Amino acid sequence: MVIIGEKNFQSISKVGIIGGGVSGIAAAKQLSRYQPVVFEATDYIGGVWKHCSYNSTKLQTPRCDYEFSDFPWPQRDNSSFPSHVEILDYLNAYAGHFDVLKYVRFNSKVVEVRFIDRDQEISTIDAHNHTLLSGKPMWEVAVRVNQDDTIQWYAFEFLVMCAGKYGDIPKLPVLPKQKGPEIFNGMVLHSLDYAKLDKESASQLLKGKKVVIIGYKKSAIDLAVECAEANQEIWTEADHPFEEDYASCQMAILPDNFFEEADKGRILFKRVSKWWFWSGGVQLEDNTKLDADVVLLATGYDGKKKLKALLPEPFFDILQDSSGIIPLYRGTIHPLIPWVAFVGYVESVSNLHSAELRCKWLSRLLDNQFKLPSVQKMLEYTTKEMEVMKRTTKFYKRNCISTYIINHNDEICEDMGWRPWRKTNWFSEVFGPYSNQDYQEHK
Numbered sequence: 001m002v003i004i005g006e007k008n009f010q011s012i013s014k015v016g017i018i019g020g021g022v023s024g025i026a027a028a029k030q031l032s033r034y035q036p037v038v039f040e041a042t043d044y045i046g047g048v049w050k051h052c053s054y055n056s057t058k059l060q061t062p063r064c065d066y067e068f069s070d071f072p073w074p075q076r077d078n079s080s081f082p083s084h085v086e087i088l089d090y091l092n093a094y095a096g097h098f099d100v101l102k103y104v105r106f107n108s109k110v111v112e113v114r115f116i117d118r119d120q121e122i123s124t125i126d127a128h129n130h131t132l133l134s135g136k137p138m139w140e141v142a143v144r145v146n147q148d149d150t151i152q153w154y155a156f157e158f159l160v161m162c163a164g165k166y167g168d169i170p171k172l173p174v175l176p177k178q179k180g181p182e183i184f185n186g187m188v189l190h191s192l193d194y195a196k197l198d199k200e201s202a203s204q205l206l207k208g209k210k211v212v213i214i215g216y217k218k219s220a221i222d223l224a225v226e227c228a229e230a231n232q233e234i235w236t237e238a239d240h241p242f243e244e245d246y247a248s249c250q251m252a253i254l255p256d257n258f259f260e261e262a263d264k265g266r267i268l269f270k271r272v273s274k275w276w277f278w279s280g281g282v283q284l285e286d287n288t289k290l291d292a293d294v295v296l297l298a299t300g301y302d303g304k305k306k307l308k309a310l311l312p313e314p315f316f317d318i319l320q321d322s323s324g325i326i327p328l329y330r331g332t333i334h335p336l337i338p339w340v341a342f343v344g345y346v347e348s349v350s351n352l353h354s355a356e357l358r359c360k361w362l363s364r365l366l367d368n369q370f371k372l373p374s375v376q377k378m379l380e381y382t383t384k385e386m387e388v389m390k391r392t393t394k395f396y397k398r399n400c401i402s403t404y405i406i407n408h409n410d411e412i413c414e415d416m417g418w419r420p421w422r423k424t425n426w427f428s429e430v431f432g433p434y435s436n437q438d439y440q441e442h443k
């Protein structure tokens with residue numbers, strides 16, 4: 001226990017990491033030289049692969065792309081998409097192999113973060129004049145352990161935010177008065193609550209029932225197959241071309257027997273932009289009434305609310321730009337808040353790959369192998385990047401780099417003093433696909 005002023009701290013450490021999903025584990029491995037403290041709210045690692053997954057949930061990225069650069073999948077040439085259970089096994093094997101679990105404090109939910117504003121004025125911070133590990137604590141972190149009432153305080157020089165964009169906080173539809181779930185006689189469940197059910201309870205819930213699923217993205221598609229024996233699904237409007245889904249990191253791979261179930265008429269599709277409840281089910285804008293016993297809301301998650309609950313004022317307001325995107329330099333550092341890194345907040349076709357490479361970059365940044373540019377230069381960079389993103393992701397307002405990930409990675413390599421051309425010959429460089437294996441340390 002360390003006492004500073006009137007507060008007792010469990011410890012004062014260099015690096016704290018919030019979240020033990022793929023991003024938090026990647027960060028813990030890459031920053032292991034700082035003996036980081038990883039706070040994980042639950043009693044497992046893996047985040048969404050545990051708490052947003054159902055029996056049918058599989059990886060959508062080919063397994064050899066969703067792979068740590070120094071830890072190949074056991075059967076990496078197997079072309080099947082691994083199930084969420086296989087992903088959890090792989091992640092646990094990785095954490096075990098690199099002895100990362102010793103840093104993780106399970107059942108430790110971060111409930112408050114305070115910034116120690118040494119200059120009394122956040123805007124005066126220009127990290128490029130400082131080393132990010134200054135030798136003085138910059139953050140106080142309050143942690144609730146095992147859902148107890150007692151709060152433990154920790155202090156850190158640098159924080160890595162890995163709390164995830166999905167899960168934890170459901171995004172619920174806003175419906176007109178008297179047309180919400182309160183008037184419905186059946187059961188309404190968000191996909192997050194459905195994911196908590198074990199196999200037996202989920203099958204009991206759906207058996208012989210008429211089910212309506214609201215949504216059309218990955219969660220809805222997986223749920224549709226699970227509910228196929230129970231009949232109906234509506235898909236809300238998806239009125240935009242395929243390449244916008246790709247550029248917005250929103251492509252969904254259909255589960256194995258999706259078309260089979262649809263052909264049998266067990267999955268029905270409705271394209272609507274407005275809907276509401278009636279006592280017997282769901283009513284659509286053309287006044288069609290769908291009967292339902294169960295309505296499943298696959299309406300997504302509110303990752304920003306999660307960040308807002310954690311970050312002290314005025315950081316959250318500074319964090320996102322006017323359109324709601326969070327601009328991050330090299331996908332990791334907000335130009336105006338350099339003492340915290342955000343990992344897992346840019347998306348690509350392989351979020352594991354994006355997280356791991358950015359953690360390698362972060363580890364060298366904290367090690368002073370290179371410095372951040374001035375705030376002005378970082379802002380110019382992020383503004384330019386946001387303009388590209390707004391042109392390509394007009395529907396989703398998300399930080400998605402899938403269309404220019406190679407350029408992004410090239411810049412990261414250059415910062416780290418690595419060759420951006422990662423292949424051994426020009427032929428592979430021009431014609432070969434890039435994977436995470438190309439970003440091994442000693443290539």
Ligand SMILES: Cc1cc2nc3c(=O)[nH]c(=O)nc-3n(C[C@H](O)[C@H](O)[C@H](O)COP(=O)(O)OP(=O)(O)OC[C@H]3O[C@@H](n4cnc5c(N)ncnc54)[C@H](O)[C@@H]3O)c2cc1C
Pocket residue numbers: 018019020021022023024039040041042044045046047048049052053057058059060061066108109110111162163164165166167168218219306310343344345348349350351352
């Ligand atoms: C259904 C689904 C399918 C997906 N498929 C793919 C795919 O095919 N390919 C791909 O690249 N990506 C996919 N993704 C994206 C996926 O989110 C990322 O690949 C990656 O797993 C995200 O990891 P993360 O660690 O950033 O976040 P998360 O997995 O969300 O982990 C965050 C962790 O932080 C913890 N936490 C949150 N708040 C606190 C707090 N206050 N205190 C302590 N701990 C906290 C949570 O408990 C959780 O364990 C998918 C996502 C979903 C939901």
